[in-house]
Amino acid sequence: MRATWRWVRSDLRTHRGEALFAVLATAGVIASLLLSAALLGYAADPWQRVFNQSRGGHVWLHGRGGPDGFDPAALAPLASLDEVAAVSGPFRTAAATLETSGTRADVVLRATGTRPPDTARPLLTEGHWLTAGDRPDQIVLERALARTLWAGPGETVTVTLAGRDGPTTRTLYVTGVAETAEPRYRAGGGGGVGWILPGTLDRLAPAVTGQSVGLRLKDPDDTGYAVQRAVTLLGAERVDRVTTWQQAKADAGGDDRLLGQIFAAFGLASLLAASVAVAGAVRARIRGQAGDIAVLKAVGFTPGQVIRGFLLQHLGFAVAGAALATAATLTCGRWIPGSVGEAVALWPGMPGHRAAVAGVPAAAVLLIAAATALAAWRAGRVPPVPAARSAHPAARPLSALGRRALGLRLSPVLVLGWRSAFTAPGRARALGATARLALPIALMTVALVAWSTLGQFRTDPARMGRAAALTVRTEQPPAAPTAPPADPEAVLEAVPGVADAVPGAEFLALVPGQTGTITLRGLGTTGAPYPHTIAEGRAPEGPDEAVAGQGLLDLLGVRVGEWVRMTVEGRPQILHLVGRSIEPDHGGRVVSTTLDTLRDGVPGLRPAFHALVLRPGADPRRVAAAVAAAGREKAEVRGAADPADAPDAPRGVLAALVAVLALIALVELLTLIGTGVRDRVRDLLALRAIGLTPRQIGAAVVTAAALTALAAAVLGTAAGAALGHRLVDAEAAATGLGAGVARLPGAAVLGGLVLAVTVTGALAALAPAVRTARRRLVDSAGETL
Structure with a gap:
């Protein structure tokens, strides 16, 4: 030892x-x-x-305001509970409705100061926080709420509160957009949060307010016990709602x-x-x-x-x-x-x-x-x-192809570089080195496939199941006896930028056995169908035909071509699945048919909304404003949720992954070049002895490295494109979105990757090539023995 x-x-x-x-x-x-x-x-x-x-x-505790709200004497002891690390609030709140450009959303207005709270602090992503300046009526919107309203810093929103003396309407100036760890805004699933100054809330709702208080715990596992103690301390009759992390x-x-x-x-x-x-x-x-x-x-x-x-x-x-x-x-x-x-x-x-x-x-x-x-x-x-x-690896003799290439007066540098890269000193070792270098390049290509697929949410939303960019819900009053009934489709299609207005209705349905809930949609009619994104089978054309998302197929264990039975509002509905569609909503647990099919079971069914398919290049925000201005009835316009709009969309992470893989590929490339030069040093010295110049020897080393990098890049991009396509589709199918969404990068991107790897290989070989070209026979006598 x-x-x-x-x-x-x-x-x-x-x-x-x-x-x-x-x-x-x-x-x-x-x-x-x-x-x-x-x-x-x-x-x-x-x-x-x-x-x-x-x-x-x-934990967030929500209660009523005034004498029926939280007892002020009980709020202070909340911080002294053993499970509580910090308290945020209490904050006065009020339920309201925000509207801009024809889009409405429920909101909970929360009064706070000009400085964000230390605990449960909203994280600004755009604009700035509330200030006590010239604009007293300011608001900071939660990010999902701001995206739904298409509202950003510098714009205005209209707020409406239902008070005892009637509704109160006021215009608020948006100063910022913030992220929060509380439940975010979802259409029809609860209001988002808007932060305003206490003076603004006093002017909007001087009497009708609520209260909210947040608790940060020492141990998240104690949430249930902490909620019980906090509710007991405040009084169960004063707590309307509790939300947890x-x-x-x-x-x-x-x-x-x-x-x-x-x-x-x-x-x-x-x-x-x-x-x-x-x-x-x-x-x-x-x-x-x-x-x-x-x-x-x-x-x-x-x-x-x-x-x-x-x-x-x-x-x-x-x-x-x-x-x-x-x-x-x-x-x-x-x-x-x-x-x-x-x-x-x-x-x-x-x-x-x-x-x-x-x-x-x-x-x-x-x-x-x-x-x-x-x-x-x-x-x-x-x-x-x-x-x-x-x-020492034995050198292989020059192949017949190499001798023929030299006989055709092809550049000896290219011939010797090819021989060094793929035939000497061992073909199996050269192929193994090329495969090792191709591995990180293949993973880089997979990352580019994921990048391109996510980009489709912006560039080609129809392929991702987002053919309709807007959804319009109208409050239609009864028509006058002498007035002809209005045609909402014609009114909407007359709006500039709208290509088609597809009527629709949506219901919750129970699967066989009543063990799960799915979404049943009726979209379009037999004569004017909705443009579903079909990944398998075909679109519904006849009665009782439907398409379903991957999540629904997995839930029911059925395939395209089978019949499914569900219960809708107490009545049975049997549909023939003729296709699989790309469904980004509700985990893919959606079955879609035509309104005509639903009307067979519910006579007189009226559309609950209209899905608007826009013309190419149309701005959804401008179209929403035009719809609100053109409609005679009160219209609520909502945009389709777009995961790529989030500021934490993973493109930056994919770029970082590509950088990591590039470093790994560089380490492998440097190892490959150093090993190749060391293994072929006797061949290079022999070539020097028979008359090759130092420049030709160095060029042969660079050519061998470039050819190896080129072969690895071509192999890696081809394998990565195939693997990435299968991987993205497999993961999309596992999450309910459904296979068929993967998109390969453009030929220019893949060609640029191959070119970048090849050039990097040539540049990385420059220093070893210069050292090899400068070596003398007397300095390497031991290596020729």
Whole structure:
């Protein structure tokens, strides 16, 4: 053992540069993986990020105002409860309706000061907070509410409150948009939050107000017990409603399942690619020391001592690199500009933080150890000095194709570069190196496929099941006896920018066995059908025909072509599923038919809304304002929810993943180039001896690296495009959206990736090529033996 340690120390002193590269390469890759894990948690669980960043409340208690509201004497003891860490409020509130550009939404107005509260603090994403300036009637909107109203900083909204003396209407100036960890606004599912100054609330609702108070707990698991104690302390008769962090997280988490699963797959694949790259560098270093190993065997080292020596040495490199990466990421990562630093700063409060910090480096070290053990075992089989020549890869003779290419006066640099890249010293080894380099490139291509797919929500919403950009609900009063009935479709289609107004109705239905609820929609008529996005089968054309989302097919265990039975408002409804549509709403648990089919069971059924299909290039916001101005009845216009509109949309995370994979590919490329130059040094020196100039030798090295990078890039992009298409479709099907949404990047993007990898390979080979071209035969006599 003492001899082994002495050899390890001597080897480290002799090869300081290689040892430093091994440690830094391992540290860089593991640091990139840790940053990637932080970014994945940052993007895949945005609610938790907002909750941690805003010090959100675990429990919100809502009650009435005035003498029937919370007892002021009982509010102070809330902070002294053992389970409570901090209290936010109490805040006076009022239920109201906001309207702008023909779009209306319910809102809970919350009176607060010119400084946001420390606990449950709204996070501004646009504009600024409330100020006591020249504009007294100000409001800050919750992000989902602002997106529904198409309202941003600098615009105005109309607020209406139902008071004792009649409704009160006032115009409010929007100063900002903020995120909150409370349940967000959903159409028909509860109002969002709007923050106003206390003076504004006094002018709007001087008497009719409510109260809300938020509690931040020491332990989230004590939520149920803390709610019981708080309600008992305040008085159960004074508490109208209680919302908890579990409800808010469940409300916000439904739209992120697809992203979370894709990111988890990316994380595992990136870990594998990083381990393969670092393990390849370890194997290359061991191969490069074949001559030293032969000498060790000659002086008496046993194969076991050689194996132990390499294992100890390279495990030390891996552990040192992992420790350096972990320490650097946790201490300095928060200072990185942009979302990366913010993600690292918030990471300790995210679920799975400790597991990721311990698991990512440990998994990388274990995979590196496994690869090192295999390479060390091969090192133990290296023969001693008499067979030293076999330790060097034997050069293959020039193939017939190469000789023919030279006979055709093709550039010898190109011929020798091709031979170096794919035939010498071993075809299997060259193919293996190309495959290892192609792995991170394939994952980069998968990331680009995910990027392109998410971009369809903006560029091609019809393909993502969003053919209708707007939904209009009208309050139609009874027509006068002498007035002809109005045609709402004709009125809406006359609005500039509207291509089609499709009538529709929506019901909740029970599945067979009454164990689950689905959504039944009637859209369009037999003569004017709705343009469903059909991924399988066809659109409904005849009576009792329908299309369903993937979530409904999975729930009922049926396929396209079968009949399904459901219960709608106490009556049975039997439909023939003739197709599968892309359904981004309600987890895909939607079945859609025509209004004519629903009218067979409900005579006189009137449309509850109209889905507006816009003309290409039409602005939904302007069309909504035009619809509100053109309609004779009160119209409520709502836009389709667009996951890509969220500021935490994962494009930045996908870009960071591409950067991580690019670093992994660079490590593999540098290893491949260094190994190739070392393995072919005898061939290059022989070429120097028969008359090739140093410039030609350097050009051959660069050409070999560029050709290898080109082959890996073509292989990686082709495999990544196929894999990404299947992966995105599989994850979309698992989340209920349905397969058929994946979109490949454009040819220009894939071609640019191939070109970038090829150029990077050529540039990375410049320095080794210059060193090789400057070598003299007398400096490398030992390598030619």
